[in-house]
Amino acid sequence: MKRLILALFLCSMAGLSLAIDTGQAFEDPEMQARYEKIISEVRCLKCQNQTIKDSNAFLAGDLRREIRRLMTDGKTDAEIFDFLVERYGDFALYRPRMSGVTLLLWIAPGIFLLAGAFVAVRVVRKRMSMPIGLDDETDQAVS
Amino acid sequence: MLRYIAPLIFLAVLIGFFIKGLDPDRDLNKLPSPFIDKPAPALDLPNLKNLTERVTSADYEGKLALVNVWATWCVGCRQEHGYLLELAKEEVLPIYGLNWRDQRNEALSWLTQLGDPYVASGYDADGRVGIDWGVYGAPETFLIAEDGRVLYKHLGPLDSFIWERDFMPHIRAERGVEQ
Incomplete structure (x- = not known):
């Protein structure tokens, strides 16, 4: 079978x-x-x-x-x-190939990566500057 | 402030892409032709009706002309055939045919049975000239200026609506300049 x-x-x-x-x-x-x-x-x-x-x-x-x-x-x-x-x-x-029209196609992933990195750095910096135990605003509001 | 505006901008861009992507009039088969405003490719083929003669770009040099890619296996070509006959009758401009990857006897009987709107048709049996013209689906229609530039290219069957909307503005502009 x-x-x-x-x-x-x-x-x-x-x-x-x-x-x-x-x-x-x-x-x-x-x-x-x-x-x-x-x-x-x-x-x-x-x-x-x-x-x-x-x-x-x-x-x-x-x-x-x-x-x-x-x-x-x-x-x-x-x-x-x-x-x-x-x-x-x-x-x-x-x-x-890289040309005027296709340029956006080629650089878009880089732009997204940079934008993501920018946001990540900002968030991390902000959290680092907070007193320990308070890791975001909601916690702050509760306390 | 930025933390409210940034997501809004992001959302706006996203919505923009969706609107473009979901547009019901968007036809993915229609590709921009790289020939627009550039010299049309050369045409040099045996004449469909008489293979010892040739149909070449020199035939329509100095004229505003239409080059229409057609074949008997192509449904859209049958659909637009009546309109091409009308255009030919009104003598708007000379129409040249590019008979693309067709059987010669079938193409000939098509012209006898349905009428022949073309000044002449080039017979491109193996599709080589079709490749030079960037043809990927019949029917395709090229509007060629007097100086040999491609003014416009249409993919799909022609009708009076498309003719008025897409072709006539170019034709008026071309003819207006010279008068």
């Missing part, structure tokens, strides 16, 4: 192994690794929460083909990302 369940389970998972990228792989494993890294960082514009590596939308296929072609032409990663941003905008990249 256990075996049967295991077999059924494995059968049900078999679909996962169906390749999405049906294009010809690079012969050079280094190139192939580079290619896979690039396509896992490019958004499929048609299916916005997928990378073009995971998507079988035909647009994703076209973009993979285009990236493969650019790589064969000897373009660097930066040039390939430029090619995409020129045509589809910053949104095409999962790691948007």
